Amino acid sequence: xxxxxxxxxxxxxxxxxxxxxxxxxxxxxxxxxxxxxxxxxxxxxxxxxxxxxxxxxxxxxxxxxxxxxxxxxxxxxxxxxxxxxxxxxxxxxxxxxxxxxxxxxxxxxxxxxxxxxxxxxxxxxxxxxxxxxxxxxxxxxxxxxxxxxxxxxxxxxxxxxxxxxxxxxxxxxxxxxxxxxxxxx
Amino acid sequence: xxxxxxxxxxxxxxxxxxxxxxxxxxxxxxxxxxxxxxxxxxxxxxxxxxxxxxxxxxxxxxxxxxxxxxxxxxxxxxxxxxxxxxxxxxxxxxxxxxxxxxxxxxxxxxxxxxxxxxxxxxxxxxxxxxxxxxxxxxxxxxxxxxxxxxxxxxxxxxxxxxxxxxxxxxxxxxxxxxxxxxxxxxxxxxxxxxxxxxxxxxxxxxxxxxxxxxxxxxxxxxxxxxxxxxxxxxxxxxxxxxxxxxxxxxxxxxxxxxxxxxxxxxxxxxxxxxxx
Numbered sequence: 001x002x003x004x005x006x007x008x009x010x011x012x013x014x015x016x017x018x019x020x021x022x023x024x025x026x027x028x029x030x031x032x033x034x035x036x037x038x039x040x041x042x043x044x045x046x047x048x049x050x051x052x053x054x055x056x057x058x059x060x061x062x063x064x065x066x067x068x069x070x071x072x073x074x075x076x077x078x079x080x081x082x083x084x085x086x087x088x089x090x091x092x093x094x095x096x097x098x099x100x101x102x103x104x105x106x107x108x109x110x111x112x113x114x115x116x117x118x119x120x121x122x123x124x125x126x127x128x129x130x131x132x133x134x135x136x137x138x139x140x141x142x143x144x145x146x147x148x149x150x151x152x153x154x155x156x157x158x159x160x161x162x163x164x165x166x167x168x169x170x171x172x173x174x175x176x177x178x179x180x181x182x183x184x185x
Numbered sequence: 186x187x188x189x190x191x192x193x194x195x196x197x198x199x200x201x202x203x204x205x206x207x208x209x210x211x212x213x214x215x216x217x218x219x220x221x222x223x224x225x226x227x228x229x230x231x232x233x234x235x236x237x238x239x240x241x242x243x244x245x246x247x248x249x250x251x252x253x254x255x256x257x258x259x260x261x262x263x264x265x266x267x268x269x270x271x272x273x274x275x276x277x278x279x280x281x282x283x284x285x286x287x288x289x290x291x292x293x294x295x296x297x298x299x300x301x302x303x304x305x306x307x308x309x310x311x312x313x314x315x316x317x318x319x320x321x322x323x324x325x326x327x328x329x330x331x332x333x334x335x336x337x338x339x340x341x342x343x344x345x346x347x348x349x350x351x352x353x354x355x356x357x358x359x360x361x362x363x364x365x366x367x368x369x370x371x372x373x374x375x376x377x378x379x380x381x382x383x384x385x386x387x388x389x390x391x392x393x394x395x396x397x398x399x400x401x402x403x404x405x406x407x408x409x410x411x412x413x414x415x416x417x418x419x420x421x422x423x424x425x426x427x428x429x430x431x432x433x434x435x436x437x438x439x440x441x442x443x444x445x446x447x448x449x450x451x452x453x454x455x456x457x458x459x460x461x
Contacts, residue, residue, distance in 0.1 A: 040294020135421030
């Protein structure tokens with residue numbers, strides 16, 4: 001086995017560290033050019049495009065989220081508005097209904113009062129009429145009764161006071177019975 | 186790593202402290218890999234060695250994992266897509282938009298590929314089984330820096346005009362004419378020549394140093410493992426350091442990928458506008 005250190009020390013062939021052999025220069029250059037071509041021309045454009053796309057997608061997503069947030073806020077405000085409006089409307093409807101109710105009650109009451117007054121009036125009129133009729137009946141009957149009484153008095157033989165007294169009594173009770181029935185009718 | 190094991194193996198796993206054997210310090214040979222397959226095409230020699238295989242595997246892995254993550258993007262991402270998006274957003278928000286603003290989205294393909302290409306090549310340095318940062322070989326950072334150079338030169342000329350781009354660069358407004366004599370060549374050198382060079386060297390040197398450091402601690406741990414108190418203590422300390430350095434390396438690997446991409450983005454930003 002040759003001793004490399006020894007041979008180096010002998011200085012037979014010192015290796016030049018700054019040597020640039022043309023063959024290896026070409027191999028190195030070609031190797032780099034191949035790597036550069038594949039990476040720089042084929043792969044990196046793809047990845048930079050993917051990165052740009054992702055950036056755009058994230059930005060788009062953020063924008064969409066922002067928009068959704070705004071939309072929902074607007075929707076909520078709108079809902080609040082509508083709710084308030086609906087409440088107002090309900091209140092006004094309620095007020096109107098109350099007014100109407102009061103109206104109806106008032107109207108019913110006045111109608112009832114009118115009806116009662118009418119009934120009272122008609123009853124009074126009827127009573128008046130009855131009274132008048134009774135009065136006129138009585139007047140018409142008084143004559144007849146007097147005539148009847150006179151006839152009886154004349155026709156009867158008055159023997160004693162007791163008989164006369166009983167006739168008068170009978171007449172009066174008859175009269176009372178007639179007037180009582182007449183007045184009732 | 187195969188070579189590193191060879192170092193230890195050939196210097197001997199039996200080469201330990203107090204066994205009359207010096208420390209077999211790993212050197213630049215751990216960055217040298219013999220080609221498994223070799224062929225010549227159009228007069229150019231292609232050697233398929235371990236770093237080349239790692240490079241191909243890393244490329245395939247990047248394509249595979251991001252195809253899984255990104256092929257069918259969905260609005261609601263799955264597990265893989267989420268992870269992919271996380272990495273995409275990291276590059277976009279921490280690198281591209283930080284330096285270029287919204288205009289950087291046009292160059293996301295380039296910046297994203299660059300970041301993960303560099304990161305996974307660096308990561309091979311601590312990936313079990315691979316354990317060699319491919320970017321520690323100068324040729325690969327050079328390939329990437331050349332690409333970056335072409336891109337920002339092209340963007341500059343397209344946006345500012347072929348000549349305007351250079352005059353804007355070399356003659357910034359509000360600078361006295363006398364200063365311009367010195368400033369113009371410096372600006373030209375720094376923008377056109379030094380930039381890609383420093384970009385490549387920064388990455389390569391960081392990965393190189395990290396890998397060398399880890400290898401040194403591993404070799405030391407094996408070397409110091411000997412029947413003596415000092416040897417055992419040193420061996421365990423070195424082993425612990427290896428673990429710590431591996432964690433540290435992970436941070437450096439991610440950081441270097443970030444810096445490489447960030448500088449690329451700032452160079453593109455310079456090409457888009459002539460403001461200094």
